[in-house]
Amino acid sequence: MMILLYIIFAVIVGLLFHGIHRKVIARIQTRPGPPIWQEFLHVMKFSFKQTWIPKTASKVLFVAIVPAVIAIWAGALYVLFTGGSLLVIFGVYLLHKITEHGLGLSSGSPYGKLGAIRSVLSAASEIPLIASIAGIYFVTGSLMISDIVAYQADHGILLITALPIALAMYVIILSKVPYSPFGIIEAKEIVSGNKTEHFGAFRAGLEVGFALKTFVLLAVFVTLFIGAMPFWMLLIASLILLLTMSFICALTPMLSPYDAVTIQIGVIIIVIIYMAFIAFAGGMP
Amino acid sequence: MYEAMTASVTASMPVSESAYGFTQTDIEGQALFSLPFGDIVNFLTPYTAVLFVFALTFTIIALISKPERQVDTVMGGDAYYTKDISRETLRFQRFMAIACGLATMGGIMAGDVFNFTLFTAFIGITNIGIVAAVKNKHILDNAFEYGLLAMIGTLPLFVGAALVLATTGTLSMWILFTPEVAVPLFAKLLLVIGVIAEGMAPVFVAKAEITRAPGAPYILMVHVSSLLIFLRVIEIVISM
Amino acid sequence: MQLIIRKVSRILQNHNNLTAVYALVVIIVAAIGLISIAAGEITFEKDQLYPKTINPDSPLNPYDRGGSPFVPADIKAQYPGNFPAIGYITGYLSPFATALIKISPYFGTTIVAHPGGILDEILYATRGLDTIVETSILFVAFTTAMFLFRRDEE
Amino acid sequence: MIAAISAFAATATAITTSATGTAGTLTSLTVGEIELFGLSNFTIGLVGAIICIFISFYALMREKDDLHRLLLTDLIEVIALIAIALLGTDLAEALILPGLVVGVAELTAMSQIYIVKEKLVREPESYLDIEVMHTAPAIIAVGMLIYGIILSGFTGGAVAGLGMLFYFACKGTEEKTEILEKVSGYAWVMWVVAFIVFMTLPAYWFFALMLAGTGILAKVAIKISILGTMRKNDGSGGRRSMGGNGNV
Structure with a gap:
């Protein structure tokens, strides 16, 4: 039952990360910004607000999608901490995409629908994803997280030895943090995108799921490319990673939907060239 | 922390020698379960089990959930209307969505490369069916493009499987996943682009337009199936 | 840089270009295939399952899989243990087919699908799941076609 | 080109x-x-x-x-x-x-x-109308049906189905499609049952073989003959609107 404590802890940290992210963006843009526990307060507030299902919604789907979000990311956290297969975590990443579509489509709202359509568009981020997974396997010869951690203990950290792969992964995670230049599904012109119609307790559930997601993705990046470390250092490293992303989010405009896709395809081409290069050069240094 | 938790998990897993000589890979962990059908032996690993559960969940949702009613606002006024799906279309789409879910579960469990490609083609055709039921001309246009892609996708898929058989002499994943058997890169690439065409996982253009169609639980199955089968093919290709 | 991105995304976002873009990808992969053939990476594995033997004297040629009714044929399957009745289906000929063989030395050329002809246990049993999936695909495709056809009629 | x-x-x-x-x-x-x-x-x-x-x-x-x-x-x-x-x-x-x-x-x-x-609902200007389509459909269909049953299995189904396709295309039918579909569905189920028998009770392989052979014969024949019913010729030379409003 330790894992349950970890999940609760991860949710709190993830919400806090979201708050810090907002604060940093605001400060870079010389705004005061909300307090860092703002997202936490949001969840509390939403939990006790009135909740109902829109009349036009596809009811089962509308409700089921919320526990699905939490369940898949809790599963990902479990796999991460048990050193399981990296593929499972990135399976979860893609499954998250499905929940995004489902969120938007289930309500019948035009805003939600637009969010969902854009989330389908942004499915192109799967492309750098395969590239980076294949790259990691290519380099380390395993996809079990425990093996990758062990590999780094022997051969030095992957962030340095396999920089292009790390960059591809960075783009993937960047496209999932709030306010990202790739965050076309939550652009302001479509209100809250696919989350528009989920309010009250549903929204609280979603925020919990998304907090878990942020925590897991950051921790995965740190574990994969820097290696095993004590838990407190993992938190600090994740925070630093998040801060770099906050800078990017604060300083870049949101891309137009198809440009985001094109850039992500560009990333995979770089990774493929890199992999071809190391293949011809005869393996890793 | 990692060490402690890994140790506890591996201790709780039963380590059993399988009849097919496939106990553990570096990619997805221990095989949990196998279901032999003659030469085709289906199996689940922790990874595919996750996918399987997800596919099952969404198939059940498609089965029991009523479709949403899309709201369209009328420009230049306060009016809005909802689109209702006719009973016939609904039944058809639901049937297709469930068939799609079953095909996805089959593809996830498949332990044979050719069987996998067949399930993938199955997913392609059910996806076409789900969207083809919509009467909107724009969506039909996209469904047609999507369908064309699914059709030409059978070439890389089947040629990929045929090459696997030609170069290794087997189609069974139990054997292909062992390190002794080498599958050429060409065959792997063909399999991946074949699945991309069938499931249209990252081929986003027509698929995004298709998402405009009403019938969320069914349209969602299009995405569920394509992403899951995509995840599966990556696992297969990396394991081979 | 920005211009290139714009240009590429303009091509990608037109759904009419979808097959063209995909065709390009396939051509690239096929080119990789040619290169890997030239590099000698793709070699035919001679130890194949269900090898084909041709007996020009057999009236069942070219579909003679060996064996005679109720005597199992010799089959090289992947997992013979999973199907204990292996070889029986392939060996089986209907009485009518048995009679025809005696009359016509070219029975096999009609691509006869008597059980034991083209439809042997590869399709029925050992790889029967393939055929089940395949018929399901046909079933679903027909359902789609009939649904659209009938809806048009209304 | x-x-x-x-x-x-x-x-x-x-x-x-x-x-x-x-x-x-x-x-x-x-x-x-x-x-x-x-x-x-x-x-x-x-x-x-x-x-x-x-x-x-x-x-x-x-x-x-x-x-x-x-x-x-x-x-x-x-x-x-x-x-x-x-x-x-x-x-x-x-x-x-x-x-x-x-x-x-x-x-x-x-x-x-x-x-x-493409909303291709306009009726063809004229159908293929040759003598054999009026006089011979029944004989040809019966002949091919019998030959198909003799061949049995997949090819047999195809041959029998072609015979039926020709018959339906010449004579024209409207309502038979649904019945045909139903039979085809049951044939498919027979096939699946046969497969399960093969897998679970291999000793009864002969029974399963007959079941599968019959099932596949019926299924293929019917699938092909359905194509025949999908042509809108009612056989009498009369034209029936294909629904919609007939625009191109």
Whole structure:
């Protein structure tokens, strides 16, 4: 039952990360910004607000999608901490995409629908994803997280030895943090995108799921490319990673939907060239 | 922390020698379960089990959930209307969505490369069916493009499987996943682009337009199936 | 840089270009295939399952899989243990087919699908799941076609 | 034009493959053993198939017309079958059948989508109307049906189905389609039951074989004959509106 404590802890940290992210963006843009526990307060507030299902919604789907979000990311956290297969975590990443579509489509709202359509568009981020997974396997010869951690203990950290792969992964995670230049599904012109119609307790559930997601993705990046470390250092490293992303989010405009896709395809081409290069050069240094 | 938790998990897993000589890979962990059908032996690993559960969940949702009613606002006024799906279309789409879910579960469990490609083609055709039921001309246009892609996708898929058989002499994943058997890169690439065409996982253009169609639980199955089968093919290709 | 991105995304976002873009990808992969053939990476594995033997004297040629009714044929399957009745289906000929063989030395050329002809246990049993999936695909495709056809009629 | 060239290339490869496959009087097929210019015949065939892929996909890349692209996809599927056929084993033969069926199935569904999408609801100006279609459908259909049942199995189903297709196309039917579909569904279930018997009770293989053989015969025959009912000729020479408002 330790894992349950970890999940609760991860949710709190993830919400806090979201708050810090907002604060940093605001400060870079010389705004005061909300307090860092703002997202936490949001969840509390939403939990006790009135909740109902829109009349036009596809009811089962509308409700089921919320526990699905939490369940898949809790599963990902479990796999991460048990050193399981990296593929499972990135399976979860893609499954998250499905929940995004489902969120938007289930309500019948035009805003939600637009969010969902854009989330389908942004499915192109799967492309750098395969590239980076294949790259990691290519380099380390395993996809079990425990093996990758062990590999780094022997051969030095992957962030340095396999920089292009790390960059591809960075783009993937960047496209999932709030306010990202790739965050076309939550652009302001479509209100809250696919989350528009989920309010009250549903929204609280979603925020919990998304907090878990942020925590897991950051921790995965740190574990994969820097290696095993004590838990407190993992938190600090994740925070630093998040801060770099906050800078990017604060300083870049949101891309137009198809440009985001094109850039992500560009990333995979770089990774493929890199992999071809190391293949011809005869393996890793 | 990692060490402690890994140790506890591996201790709780039963380590059993399988009849097919496939106990553990570096990619997805221990095989949990196998279901032999003659030469085709289906199996689940922790990874595919996750996918399987997800596919099952969404198939059940498609089965029991009523479709949403899309709201369209009328420009230049306060009016809005909802689109209702006719009973016939609904039944058809639901049937297709469930068939799609079953095909996805089959593809996830498949332990044979050719069987996998067949399930993938199955997913392609059910996806076409789900969207083809919509009467909107724009969506039909996209469904047609999507369908064309699914059709030409059978070439890389089947040629990929045929090459696997030609170069290794087997189609069974139990054997292909062992390190002794080498599958050429060409065959792997063909399999991946074949699945991309069938499931249209990252081929986003027509698929995004298709998402405009009403019938969320069914349209969602299009995405569920394509992403899951995509995840599966990556696992297969990396394991081979 | 920005211009290139714009240009590429303009091509990608037109759904009419979808097959063209995909065709390009396939051509690239096929080119990789040619290169890997030239590099000698793709070699035919001679130890194949269900090898084909041709007996020009057999009236069942070219579909003679060996064996005679109720005597199992010799089959090289992947997992013979999973199907204990292996070889029986392939060996089986209907009485009518048995009679025809005696009359016509070219029975096999009609691509006869008597059980034991083209439809042997590869399709029925050992790889029967393939055929089940395949018929399901046909079933679903027909359902789609009939649904659209009938809806048009209304 | 491009389509024609690639079709020719595809056929040429098919012929080459079958020629290398059955050259001489062999007691066993030797794919991968016959050598030409230092290459095995499998490799040569594969190179041929890849060249076909180049041609056909280049054609697809250039082609803009929807109908022509639909036709090209069929060509592409033929190449896939060629690549499987290169194996030259019994297994390859068994794999071609699903491959073929998938192609046919997708083409059926896609053609219907094309018709709906383009709203092609105008009746043809005139139907094929030759004497044999009035006088002989019953005899031809019965003949082919019997021959099909004798052949049994998949090909038998195809032969019987063609007979029925001809009958329905000539005589015209309206309501029989649903019944046919139902029978086809049951035939499919028979097939699945037979497969389960094979897998769980192999001792009863003969019973399962008969079940499967009958099931597949009925299924294939009916699927093909349904195509016959999908033509809108009611046989009397009269024309029936295809619904909609008849616009093009």
